Every structure is written in structure tokens, then in C-alpha cells.
Amino acid sequence: MAGEPQADCLFCKIASGKVPATVVRETDTTVAFQDINPQAPTHVLVVPKAHYPDAASLAAAEPQIAADVLCAAEEVAAMTGIKETGFRIVFNTGAGAGQTVFHAHAHVLGGRSLNWPPG
Numbered sequence: 444m445a446g447e448p449q450a451d452c453l454f455c456k457i458a459s460g461k462v463p464a465t466v467v468r469e470t471d472t473t474v475a476f477q478d479i480n481p482q483a484p485t486h487v488l489v490v491p492k493a494h495y496p497d498a499a500s501l502a503a504a505e506p507q508i509a510a511d512v513l514c515a516a517e518e519v520a521a522m523t524g525i526k527e528t529g530f531r532i533v534f535n536t537g538a539g540a541g542q543t544v545f546h547a548h549a550h551v552l553g554g555r556s557l558n559w560p561p562g
Contacts, residue, residue, distance in 0.1 A: 445504055446493040454546035458492045468522065472508050473515040475551070484554030485523045485530070489515045494546055498534035501547040509547075516551045525553030533561070 448455040456462040457476060464476035467487055478486040491508045495501035502509040513532070520526040530553035535542040 454490045472511045483552040487551045490548040496545045497536040
């Protein structure tokens with residue numbers, strides 16, 4: 444069922460505490476943790492506790508939780524000190540865009556110059 448935790452999903456397991464992660468912030472609807480393969484000095488993932496395969500499906504089904512992810516991303520940026528210097532929020536949607544875990548999540552990146560275009 445959409446939104447329900449999936450037994451084989453790594454991010455569902457992290458959100459439920461079954462798999463350890465370096466959690467930096469948690470709310471009723473989201474959990475934010477350090478990326479294990481950081482692409483910037485600050486690289487935190489913000490995931491909804493509800494399971495949706497990507498950001499587009501999350502936004503369509505649960506717009507308030509999608510907004511919660513964005514609010515949590517801003518709070519992570521403030522907590523880590525990158526809000527003042529600039530940061531990027533990235534949602535990869537689909538394998539062709541680099542998504543490797545098919546549970547909606549935002550990458551919060553900062554602490555270095557971020558070039559445009561990305562990728």
C-alpha cells in the first residue's frame with residue numbers, strides 16, 4: 444500500500460531505526476541523516492517516514508509530507524551552518540537522474556561552491 448513502510452527498503456529501515464544512521468534531525472514525518480557517500484562537506488539526506496518511490500509520487504499523494512521534507516531540509520541547512528553561505532536541495536527522480544534508493548528523499552548539500560549545471 445502506498446505510503447506504508449516497505450520491508451526491503453533501506454530508507455524505511457533507517458526511518459524506523461532498524462538500520463543505524465547518523466541522524467541529525469527527526470520529526471513526526473521525516474528523518475534526516477548523514478549521507479554515507481558525501482558529495483559536499485555537508486551532505487544530509489531528508490527522507491519522509493512514509494514510503495513513496497520518488498519525490499513526484501510523494502508530492503502527488505502527500506503534499507503536506509512533501510512540504511515537511513522541504514522544511515526539514517531548510518532546518519538542516521540552518522543547523523549545519525550552510526544556510527548563510529548557500530545550499531542546494533536535490534531530488535533525484537528515476538535511475539536516469541541518479542536515484543539509487545527508490546524511496547523519496549532530498550539531498551541537502553553545502554559547504555563548498557556548487558557549480559551549475561549540476562551533474
